[in-house]
Amino acid sequence: MTDDPYGLYRVVTPEGSMPQAAWRVDNTPVCRGGEILIDVEMLNIDSASFTQIKSVADNDPARVAEEVKKIVDDRGKMHNPVTGSGGMLIGRVKEIGSRIEARGDVQVGDRVATLVSLSLTPLELRQIHHVDMHNAQLDVEAVAVLFESGIYAKMPEDLPDRIALAMFDVCGAPAQTARLVKPGNTVVLLGAGGKSGLTVLAQARKSAGDGKIVAIEYGDAGCERIRKLGFADVVLNLDATKSADVYQAVTDALGGELADVVINCVNVPGTEMSSILCAKDRGTVYFFSMATSFTAAALGAEGVGKDVDLMIGNGYCKDHADHALNLLRDTPALLEVFEQKFAAGAK
Amino acid sequence: MTDDPYGLYRVVTPEGSMPQAAWRVDNTPVCRGGEILIDVEMLNIDSASFTQIKSVADNDPARVAEEVKKIVDDRGKMHNPVTGSGGMLIGRVKEIGSRIEARGDVQVGDRVATLVSLSLTPLELRQIHHVDMHNAQLDVEAVAVLFESGIYAKMPEDLPDRIALAMFDVCGAPAQTARLVKPGNTVVLLGAGGKSGLTVLAQARKSAGDGKIVAIEYGDAGCERIRKLGFADVVLNLDATKSADVYQAVTDALGGELADVVINCVNVPGTEMSSILCAKDRGTVYFFSMATSFTAAALGAEGVGKDVDLMIGNGYCKDHADHALNLLRDTPALLEVFEQKFAAGAK
Ligand SMILES: NC(=O)c1ccc[n+]([C@@H]2O[C@H](COP(=O)([O-])OP(=O)(O)OC[C@H]3O[C@@H](n4cnc5c(N)ncnc54)[C@H](OP(=O)(O)O)[C@@H]3O)[C@@H](O)[C@H]2O)c1
Ligand SMILES: NC(=O)c1ccc[n+]([C@@H]2O[C@H](COP(=O)([O-])OP(=O)(O)OC[C@H]3O[C@@H](n4cnc5c(N)ncnc54)[C@H](OP(=O)(O)O)[C@@H]3O)[C@@H](O)[C@H]2O)c1
Numbered sequence: 150m151t152d153d154p155y156g157l158y159r160v161v162t163p164e165g166s167m168p169q170a171a172w173r174v175d176n177t178p179v180c181r182g183g184e185i186l187i188d189v190e191m192l193n194i195d196s197a198s199f200t201q202i203k204s205v206a207d208n209d210p211a212r213v214a215e216e217v218k219k220i221v222d223d224r225g226k227m228h229n230p231v232t233g234s235g236g237m238l239i240g241r242v243k244e245i246g247s248r249i250e251a252r253g254d255v256q257v258g259d260r261v262a263t264l265v266s267l268s269l270t271p272l273e274l275r276q277i278h279h280v281d282m283h284n285a286q287l288d289v290e291a292v293a294v295l296f297e298s299g300i301y302a303k304m305p306e307d308l309p310d311r312i313a314l315a316m317f318d319v320c321g322a323p324a325q326t327a328r329l330v331k332p333g334n335t336v337v338l339l340g341a342g343g344k345s346g347l348t349v350l351a352q353a354r355k356s357a358g359d360g361k362i363v364a365i366e367y368g369d370a371g372c373e374r375i376r377k378l379g380f381a382d383v384v385l386n387l388d389a390t391k392s393a394d395v396y397q398a399v400t401d402a403l404g405g406e407l408a409d410v411v412i413n414c415v416n417v418p419g420t421e422m423s424s425i426l427c428a429k430d431r432g433t434v435y436f437f438s439m440a441t442s443f444t445a446a447a448l449g450a451e452g453v454g455k456d457v458d459l460m461i462g463n464g465y466c467k468d469h470a471d472h473a474l475n476l477l478r479d480t481p482a483l484l485e486v487f488e489q490k491f492a493a494g495a496k
Numbered sequence: 497m498t499d500d501p502y503g504l505y506r507v508v509t510p511e512g513s514m515p516q517a518a519w520r521v522d523n524t525p526v527c528r529g530g531e532i533l534i535d536v537e538m539l540n541i542d543s544a545s546f547t548q549i550k551s552v553a554d555n556d557p558a559r560v561a562e563e564v565k566k567i568v569d570d571r572g573k574m575h576n577p578v579t580g581s582g583g584m585l586i587g588r589v590k591e592i593g594s595r596i597e598a599r600g601d602v603q604v605g606d607r608v609a610t611l612v613s614l615s616l617t618p619l620e621l622r623q624i625h626h627v628d629m630h631n632a633q634l635d636v637e638a639v640a641v642l643f644e645s646g647i648y649a650k651m652p653e654d655l656p657d658r659i660a661l662a663m664f665d666v667c668g669a670p671a672q673t674a675r676l677v678k679p680g681n682t683v684v685l686l687g688a689g690g691k692s693g694l695t696v697l698a699q700a701r702k703s704a705g706d707g708k709i710v711a712i713e714y715g716d717a718g719c720e721r722i723r724k725l726g727f728a729d730v731v732l733n734l735d736a737t738k739s740a741d742v743y744q745a746v747t748d749a750l751g752g753e754l755a756d757v758v759i760n761c762v763n764v765p766g767t768e769m770s771s772i773l774c775a776k777d778r779g780t781v782y783f784f785s786m787a788t789s790f791t792a793a794a795l796g797a798e799g800v801g802k803d804v805d806l807m808i809g810n811g812y813c814k815d816h817a818d819h820a821l822n823l824l825r826d827t828p829a830l831l832e833v834f835e836q837k838f839a840a841g842a843k
Contacts, residue, residue: 155800157740165738167769169799170792233791268791269799300801321798391512393504422514436790436808443783443790443808444580444615445517451668451811452516452616453502454647461783461790461806464798 152183152248156296159271161225168226168296169269176225176271176294180244183297185255189240192217192267192287193314196343196416197439198229198236199285210280217287221274228268234439235268236285238293239304239314248297260304262317263295264470270294284491286311302470308477311491312484319345320473321464322414322437323352327472329435330356330410337363337399337408337427338381339389340415342371344490345437347378349412351483352476354380360409363402365389374490378482389415395423413438421445428457437462499530499595503643506618508572515573515643516616523572523618523641527591530644532602536587539564539614539634540661543690543763544786545576545583546632557627564634568621575615581786582615583632585640586651586661595644607651609664610642611817617641631838633658649817655824658838659831666692667820668811669761669784670699674819676782677703677757684710684746684755684774685728686736687762689718691837692784694725696759698830699823701727707756710749712736721837725829736762742770760785768792775804784809 152158158181160166161173168174180186194202194217206212221227228235242259249255263270271294279288295301305313322345330336334357340346341364353362364381366372372386383402387395400407407429413420418440425446428434434457436446446459477484499505505528507513508520515521527533541549541564553559568574575582589606596602610617618641626635642648652660669692677683681704687693688711700709711728713719719733730749734742747754754776760767765787772793775781781804783793793806824831 153740155740165740166766167739167796167799169796170739170766170769233789233795235795265799265801266795268795298800392514392517393500393512419513419517422517439791439794441790442580443788443793444786446790446808447786447811448581448613448615449514449516452514452612453645454612454812455810456813457810459808459810461793461808463802463804463806464794465801466803 152181154183154297159294169266172224174225174271176273178273178292178294180246182246182248184246185242185249185295186244187238187240187261187263187293187295188243189238189272189289189291189293191239191314192227192289193236193238193318194227194285194287195229195232195234195236195439196285197232198234200416201229201231203282208282210282213280213282214277214287217277218274221272226267226270226272232439233268235266235270237267237318238263238270239310240293243292261301262304262314263293264300264302264317264320264465265295266464284311284315286314300465305474308474312487313474315344315487315491316348316473316477317470319348320469321462321466323348323476324466324469324472325435325462326352326412327356329433332356332358332360334360334409335403335406336360337365337411339365339411339413339420339424340438341381342366342374343414343416346414347374347483347486348473348476349414350375350378350380351480353412361403363399365395374486378486389423390417390419392422392426396426399427408432410435413441416440418442422449425450425455425457426453428455430456433458433460435460435462499528501530501644506641516613519571521572521618523620525620525639525641527593529593529595531593532589532596532642533591534585534587534608534610534640534642535590536585536619536636536638536640538586538661539574539636540583540585540665541574541632541634542576542579542581542583542786543632544579545581547763548576548578550629555629557629560627560629561624561634565621565624568619573614573617573619579786580615582613582617584614584665585610585617586657587640590639608648609651609661610640611647611649611664611667611812612642613811631658631662633661647812652821655821659834660821662691662834662838663695663820663824664817666695667816668809668813670695670823671813671816671819672782672809673699673759674703676780679703679705679707681707681756682750682753683707684712684758686712686760686767686771687785688728689713689721690761690763693761694721694830694833695820695823696761697722697725697727698827700759708750710746710755712742721833725833736770737764737766739769739773743773746774755779757782760788763787765789769796772797772802772804773800775802777803780805780807782807782809
């Protein structure tokens with residue numbers, strides 16, 4: 150197969166599939182015309198994937214490293230076969246194909262983060278130096294391949310790496326929130342104390358103006374982060390998988406009303422119904438969570454006769470990385486919460 | 497637990513979940529205040545579910561019946577554990593709870609179809625008389641429970657049962673299409689020759705006016721039905737799982753352009769990427785197919801840097817049953833194709 154912008158020529162099995170759908174891709178670290186080779190420093194594993202791996206590995210960092218190594222050996226990419234999700238990486242440009250060179254937007258030596266999922270990025274993983282169990286970040290020696298259609302961002306110089314990387318990982322979320330939430334909207338946010346949840350919360354407040362925002366999070370630490378950020382009108386410490394409880398608590402908090410926009414940023418399965426029940430008629434439910442089940446959402450809404458728009462969180466939208474970094478720069482409280490959250494796991 | 501509109505009190509395991517998410521529900525055929533009991537005549541199994549069952553049962557009707565019986569025995573509802581999907585039913589109202597009686601919209605003896613999924617409908621299945629392998633319809637003796645929030649439609653008198661039932665099964669699709677497609681839009685429809693595909697095609701033509709419609713379907717029979725219906729500008733006989741082929745053929749057909757709206761009505765997995773590649777920047781991809789993988793769609797769009805809205809096909813929207821029946825009445829060509837399609841499997 151000839152060079153194409155999507156990297157089809159790197160697919161090993163099944164033939165004719167796209168790299169993301171492929172079981173295995175060719176991770177040979179040789180640069181083709183439409184490719185960028187990257188010397189990887191750090192992998193940032195998707196939260197749903199990391200949670201699953203940690204549980205299989207009994208929370209042991211050495212065994213987490215083994216599991217990750219095994220997945221990459223099997224598939225030629227860090228594509229968790231159970232959750233179907235990936236993550237992203239940070240590294241330095243090592244080599245540039247001729248067609249990319251002509252584009253003129255990147256140079257050898259640039260420090261970049263890839264903004265396409267690891268689930269489609271060919272990766273030759275040589276060594277894992279350190280596993281940060283708290284932040285799902287691995288310091289590694291590896292080479293990755295970025296295709297012509299693959300998006301990336303240059304690392305900012307005014308923000309710490311770990312924070313920029315964490316932000317890039319979820320940068321689709323605040324950008325999509327900005328499109329979705331209108332002034333005066335009532336917003337319910339599930340998993341509001343996590344990485345994507347906190348950025349979505351900051352953006353939702355910006356977009357909703359004096360609209361009401363209800364933040365749901367399970368556990369004291371997360372709720373504390375939310376309160377510290379200070380953008381939610383109501384913080385509910387609740388298990389988002391318990392849909393009957395969530396529905397009751399949210400209707401109580403909103404005086405019997407429901408939300409114009411519900412945003413799901415939880416990293417565990419089984420929260421579709423809670424999200425749907427919180428939306429008003431003709432409202433929108435936005436699922437960023439990669440643990441979302443398509444059928445649970447579609448049939449769940451039908452089963453309770455809810456006429457709502459159900460959206461799959463697209464990780465990409467135009468200028469999402471810049472949007473996220475600017476949100477961080479413009480929102481000192483968010484930067485502070487992130488600094489604390491990501492300092493904890495630093496070496 | 498007290499009576500609630502969602503039937504939470506019928507959930508056996510896991511406790512606290514909604515009936516759709518439940519592994520098992522209580523199918524005892526006793527009528528509570530907010531319930532309707534229905535003497536079931538016919539089950540219409542969801543297409544993705546039936547395809548899976550047929551394959552497990554080696555296309556043998558008797559073994560299909562056994563599989564269905566086994567699922568209902570295990571779960572108290574016809575909820576396929578592999579595909580996660582259900583279907584719907586037709587029957588006569590046998591008993592009405594006091595709260596439903598007060599609502600005054602239904603009477604004992606009414607012939608109705610339930611419009612909520614079988615995946616959350618308690619069902620006591622006594623016997624399976626006939627399996628229609630072609631149309632995924634089973635003639636049965638059974639009793640079903642409809643909850644207070646459960647939607648249903650009275651069977652129309654001017655249309656044959658099998659056609660009305662088939663139409664109700666997919667009635668969310670044309671109603672959502674009517675909301676989505678604007679005059680002049682370019683539309684790409686995958687799986688256009690199936691039940692939902694044909695109704696979506698008829699509606700898309702109504703809504704798009706002189707916009708361009710590309711219909712994709714795998715196999716001659718389906719393509720023939722589409723041509724007969726006469727609403728597509730281009731009919732492509734293509735395997736929708738082959739995303740590279742689909743992308744090529746569609747861009748060729750549209751002279752390099754892409755679609756404002758892509759609608760996926762295919763009944764097999766692995767067609768997310770084809771759908772996404774056919775949409776233009778800021779276009780919308782609507783997934784009706786229950787075989788859609790959430791992560792494949794979300795990560796797929798991100799992986800190729802496509803800024804498109806990805807929507808989960810909500811089976812319910814207001815007045816969807818009436819909308820679908822009226823579409824059928826107003827579109828003689830659609831009624832004709834349906835009559836032929838559903839005559840084939842009649843006893
Ligand atoms: N669509 C996209 O573009 C995109 C991009 C990035 C991430 N994601 C997905 O979005 C999800 C969240 O990602 P993230 O990086 O923000 O993860 P995260 O930082 O781990 O945040 C998840 C949050 O949900 C909370 N939570 C866990 N179980 C809960 C429950 N039962 N009820 C309520 N809250 C609960 C967590 O609390 P604890 O910390 O106390 O457990 C945490 O605060 C993941 O599924 C990830 O894969 C999607
Ligand atoms: N979200 C909702 O509300 C909702 C409601 C109803 C149904 N659904 C779902 O929508 C999907 C379609 O349902 P349906 O009742 O319309 O099913 P259907 O009548 O079986 O239609 C599916 C169509 O897709 C075609 N197809 C199969 N494999 C294909 C491929 N590789 N490439 C292109 N076309 C292919 C089929 O062709 P052949 O017949 O030649 O195989 C058929 O024409 C199912 O997944 C169903 O579960 C969703």
